[in-house]
Structure formats: C-alpha cells, structure tokens
Amino acid sequence: MNAAKKVIIDCDPGIDDALALMLALASPELEILGITVVCGNVPARMGAENALKILKQMGRMDIPVYIGEESPLVRTYVDAMDTHGEDGLGESHYPEVTKMRPRTGAVQFLARMLEQAAKAPEEAKISIIALGPMTNLARLMRQYPESLAGLGELVSMGGSYKSHGNCSPVAEYNYWCDPHAAGEVYAGFAALPVLRGKRIHMIGLDVTREIVLTPNLLEYMCCLNPERGDFIRRITRFYFDFHWKQEGIIGCVINDPLAVAYFIDRTMCSGFAAHTEVETEGICLGQTVVDDHDFWKREKNSHILTKTDALRFMKFFFTRVIGECEEQVLEELMGRVLR
Ligand code: RIB
Numbered sequence: 334m335n336a337a338k339k340v341i342i343d344c345d346p347g348i349d350d351a352l353a354l355m356l357a358l359a360s361p362e363l364e365i366l367g368i369t370v371v372c373g374n375v376p377a378r379m380g381a382e383n384a385l386k387i388l389k390q391m392g393r394m395d396i397p398v399y400i401g402e403e404s405p406l407v408r409t410y411v412d413a414m415d416t417h418g419e420d421g422l423g424e425s426h427y428p429e430v431t432k433m434r435p436r437t438g439a440v441q442f443l444a445r446m447l448e449q450a451a452k453a454p455e456e457a458k459i460s461i462i463a464l465g466p467m468t469n470l471a472r473l474m475r476q477y478p479e480s481l482a483g484l485g486e487l488v489s490m491g492g493s494y495k496s497h498g499n500c501s502p503v504a505e506y507n508y509w510c511d512p513h514a515a516g517e518v519y520a521g522f523a524a525l526p527v528l529r530g531k532r533i534h535m536i537g538l539d540v541t542r543e544i545v546l547t548p549n550l551l552e553y554m555c556c557l558n559p560e561r562g563d564f565i566r567r568i569t570r571f572y573f574d575f576h577w578k579q580e581g582i583i584g585c586v587i588n589d590p591l592a593v594a595y596f597i598d599r600t601m602c603s604g605f606a607a608h609t610e611v612e613t614e615g616i617c618l619g620q621t622v623v624d625d626h627d628f629w630k631r632e633k634n635s636h637i638l639t640k641t642d643a644l645r646f647m648k649f650f651f652t653r654v655i656g657e658c659e660e661q662v663l664e665e666l667m668g669r670v671l672r
C-alpha cells in the first residue's frame with residue numbers, strides 16, 4: 334500500500350461530520366495530522382468538544398483538535414442546531430471528554446503544518462478535507478498565503494451545481510453560512526500563483542443527496558456491530574426526525590462522509606473541471622455559480638462532482654466503520670428509501 338496521505342480535516346461536527354470523522358479514522362490510507370473546527374452546524378467550541386467525543390469513540394485520542402473561527406467573515410453567524418440538535422450530535426448528550434482538551438489557534442495550526450510541507454514532494458504535501466464553512470480556510474489564505482505551498486489537495490463538501498439548495502432555493506449550508514469565505518477561497522484557487530493548477534474538489538449536494546442512511550441500513554449496522562451501530566443510532570435519531578419533517582424522507586442525507594470516501598477513492602464520484610464563483614449577496618447568497626460552458630474563459634479553479642454510486646459508498650462505509658457487510662444485503666436494503 335502507498336504511504337498514507339497526510340490530511341487535516343476542517344469540520345463543524347455536526348452529525349454527518351461525526352460520521353465522516355469515523356470513516357476517516359477507520360481508513361488506513363489517511364494520516365490525520367489534526368482536526369480543525371469552524372463555526373457552522375454548531376459554535377466552534379461545541380464542535381471541538383464533539384470532535385473529541387468522536388476521537389474517544391474511535392480510540393484515537395492521539396489526534397489534536399483545534400478551535401478555529403467563531404464567526405463568519407462578514408455575515409452574522411447562523412447555526413444549524415435545528416438539524417443537528419442542541420449538542421450538535423443529535424442530542425445524544427454523550428459526556429464531555431476531559432482527558433484531552435481542544436486547543437485554540439486552528440488557523441495557526443493549519444499554517445504551521447502547511448509551511449512545514451512547503452518543500453515536500455507533491456505526494457507528501459498536506460491535503461485538507463473541508464466539511465464545514467470555509468472561514469478557517471479563508472483566514473489561512475488571507476493571513477498565511479505562502480503556507481499554501483504546502484497544500485496537496487482541497488476536497489470540500491459544499492455548494493451545489495444543479496441540485497436545489499438546503500438553505501435557500503440555490504444555496505447549500507456550508508457556503509451559505511459564510512459565502513465571503515467560500516468566495517475568497519474559490520477566487521484564490523483561480524488567482525494565486527502558489528495554487529496554480531490546483532482545483533477545489535467540490536462534493537456538492539448533487540452527489541451527497543444520493544447518500545441516504547435509512548432505518549434499514551441502521552438496523553443492519555446494529556446487527557453487524559452492536560456497539561458501533563448503537564453509537565450511530567444515538568447520534569442520528571434526531572437527524573432522521575429532521576429529514577422526515579423537512580424533506581419528507583425516512584432516512585437522513587449524510588453529506589460529509591462522501592467527501593472522505595472520495596478523497597480516498599477518486600472513482601467514488603465523477604465530474605468535470607470548471608471555473609466556479611460564489612455569490613456573496615442578494616437572494617442567491619451562497620450559490621455556487623459553475624461556468625460549465627466556459628463563458629468567462631477563466632481559470633478552472635474547481636472540479637465539480639456530479640455523479641456517485643451510493644451502493645459503492647455504503648459498502649465502503651460499512652466495511653471500514655462497521656467492519657463488514659454483504660453487498661447483496663446492502664443492495665436489497667438500499668432499494669427502500671421511503672418517500
Ligand atoms: O449542507 C450540508 C453541510 O452543511 C454538511 O457539511 C453539514 O454538516 C453542514 O456542515
């Protein structure tokens with residue numbers, strides 16, 4: 334097996350962030366250097382406490398957690414606790430981890446780690462899997478632009494190409510929560526010489542909406558691995574209820590784990606390169622405007638993922654997080670998303 338890829342996961346845990354962290358922690362292809370937390374689903378400090386709970390659940394208290402930006406660059410902060418619960422983990426109310434405490438200075442941690450990798454060969458540079466609003470990344474780009482020489486790849490769960498928004502008719506939460514940050518990061522990938530040739534891999538709602546955890550799949554998890562399955566059941570119950578009320582489905586769209594799976598296995602999703610910008614004002618605030626027909630003839634700063642294979646993802650997730658599964662059983666269970 335090739336050497337593990339060095340990554341930092343920037344997130345806002347958050348129920349689906351928690352599932353993404355579990356998947357990353359169960360994947361030997363990744364060397365997770367740290368977890369940075371940003372205000373998003375829940376305030377950054379709460380998100381950092383939740384990240385610690387996931388690390389404890391997965392037996393990885395060796396990984397540091399850093400608290401990052403506690404408000405968006407410009408907008409007033411709007412959380413998503415209506416979706417993720419008042420504790421950010423579906424009101425599962427797991428006890429706070431006391432053995433280890435989160436540190437402050439997420440942006441400085443990102444800069445320090447990337448600077449150390451600035452002269453490393455491409456395959457040894459540090460990638461970022463971003464699962465929340467891009468506020469930490471925008472601050473990094475503003476304050477430490479030279480550190481980006483150490484960046485490998487950026488995979489971002491966020492945005493939407495042709496699928497409807499989840500915060501407005503056109504906007505996805507991560508980029509709607511801090512559109513100025515997302516806009517600056519996408520602009521940086523189009524303009525900064527240090528990022529020439531690099532693209533943001535945008536795992537948007539077009540692909541993540543295909544990934545639905547259903548009651549049947551949850552029961553299968555609990556049958557195969559009662560301890561791990563029960564943890565997932567406890568943190569997703571609230572999320573199921575929200576999806577029934579909000580989207581009329583029995584199940585929950587788990588966005589973030591797909592970004593981790595795609596980072597590890599690029600065949601998990603397919604898409605195209607394009608220039609993308611993020612709207613920062615008006616009724617389309619937070620919308621990703623993807624120039625799919627190259628009208629503007631601008632630098633292709635993004636790789637827009639539009640297709641995925643939900644069965645392949647579920648098999649990937651089960652095999653790593655639960656420890657096993659039978660593809661035929663998965664396929665049968667996945668035929669039953671009730672609408
Ligand atoms: O729009 C979905 C995204 O916003 C996910 O990352 C979810 O965790 C929230 O951060």
Ligand code: CA
Binds near residue numbers: 344
């Ligand atoms: Ca998230």
